[in-house]
Amino acid sequence: MPRKTVREAINEALVQEMGRDPDIVIIGEDVAGGEGGSSGVEDAFGGVLGVTKGLLPRFGRSRVIDTPISESAIMGMAAGAAVTGLRPVAELMFADFFGVCFDQIYNQAAKFRYMFGGHARTPLVIRSMIGAGYSAAAQHSQSPHSIFTHVPGLKVVMPSNAYDAKGLLIQAIRDDDPVIFFEHKMLYDLADEVPSEPYAIRFGEANFVREGDDVTIVAFSRMVHIAAQAADVLEREGISVELIDPRTTSPLDEESILESVRRTGRLVVVDEGNPRCGLAVDIAALVAEHAFHSLKAPIRTVTAPHTPVPFAPSLEAAYIPSPARVAEVVREIMR
Structure with a gap:
């Protein structure tokens, strides 16, 4: 079985799910920008640590959508897209920034199903980085996962290895409720055996x-x-x-x-x-x-x-x- 890093496993999950379902879109900062084609290839940095690199040339700018530096716009756009038929995977670059867009997450997306009597689906995945270890200081190193765990209507995922990262992300993308997917920035280069074929890991199973x-x-x-x-x-x-x-x-x-x-x-x-x-x-x-x-x-x-x-x-x-x-x-x- 091939060994892949957490970064590679997450990227592979996104590629496989986007290939399976044309309604999946990627939304975030530098997911389709940053590099700007300077290398002669239409590509992007793929986020601050390169997790979504390679998605732009494969799926195009209509499905890999760059945004302004506005977390409230990113999450508002993603929540609206989810209730109108798309399956967005939105990137909140650092979890520390959730204060800018928390209303869109906990007071909107998390409550749609309940407020509309079960008739509204919100298949939204929010990927975000947590954790200290990079000396990124107090505004880029926190782990606020307990705050999201406190919110009814949100599912919260915290993979610790590459195998789990791929399977849990595929499960998150296929879920019809909003999922917060926390990736620890110190784990991205950690490698493990990961199957090349798609697989899902059920939530709530330790x-x-x-x-x-x-x-x-x-x-x-x-x-x-x-x-x-x-x-x-x-x-x-x-x-x-x-x-x-x-x-x-x-x-x-x-x-x-x-x-x-x-x-x-x-x-x-x-x-x-x-x-x-x-x-x-x-x-x-x-x-x-x-x-x-x-x-x-x-x-x-x-x-x-x-x-x-x-x-x-x-x-x-x-x-x-x-x-x-x-x-x-x-x-x-x-x-």
């Missing part, structure tokens, strides 16, 4: 990355890899970790998480989002409510601190949850 008996770790996106590194260290110390990647936060595979904690008796949640009202505390509350009597130790969370993302590389490294922090928290609840 991936058991590794099985274990002593402690359950639930982690999302890049934090899956951080937790896996900690699990490798802990295994050498005789501590068996079960690592769960929910893959989607809405819907959330609650039963897989609860079943694991009922077996291991311990839970650590690792999330790059900020701690207050975040995804980590939401899952901790879920387990406290439904599996409290199975717990052998307090539930622990490992998150970013409640501060803006620092620009300085040394401070940013301290901001991001590390394998060492995760391993030490596990040791504490094992004592």
Whole structure:
């Protein structure tokens, strides 16, 4: 099976789905611009990190649509296109920019089906980048996925590897409800075995990355890899970790998480989002409510601190949850 990066897997999913369905259109900044044909080939940068590169010469400017730098215009256009028969994939370049266009997402697209009694479909996918690690500072490095998870009517996807990225994006494009598809910018060059043929991964089905008996770790996106590194260290110390990647936060595979904690008796949640009202505390509350009597130790969370993302590389490294922090928290609840 060929190995592909997350960037290549997402691009392949877009190519295959656009080839299958002529109603799919790409909308965003620099998806059909930037390069401007200077190389002699009609192409574009493909977004800030080149994910949609190559779509323009294949599908043309009527389906790969460049926009002004106006997130509200992008999302308003995409929401309107979705309810009138197209299946847009709109790019919100950095998730940090959602404040400019949040009304179009949470107060419009997310509510169309409910407000119109189930008669309106909104097959809209919003791709966006999250995460620290590039020293891109406080306005380009956040992970606001918990805010979108809070909104009824939105489905929220957070792939952690190339295989999941392709299958989940195909599922998102084929879904008739609005989907927020969060891509961690530090994962784009991570490679994995990915089938060349199209396939879809159902939402709400967690991936058991590794099985274990002593402690359950639930982690999302890049934090899956951080937790896996900690699990490798802990295994050498005789501590068996079960690592769960929910893959989607809405819907959330609650039963897989609860079943694991009922077996291991311990839970650590690792999330790059900020701690207050975040995804980590939401899952901790879920387990406290439904599996409290199975717990052998307090539930622990490992998150970013409640501060803006620092620009300085040394401070940013301290901001991001590390394998060492995760391993030490596990040791504490094992004592």
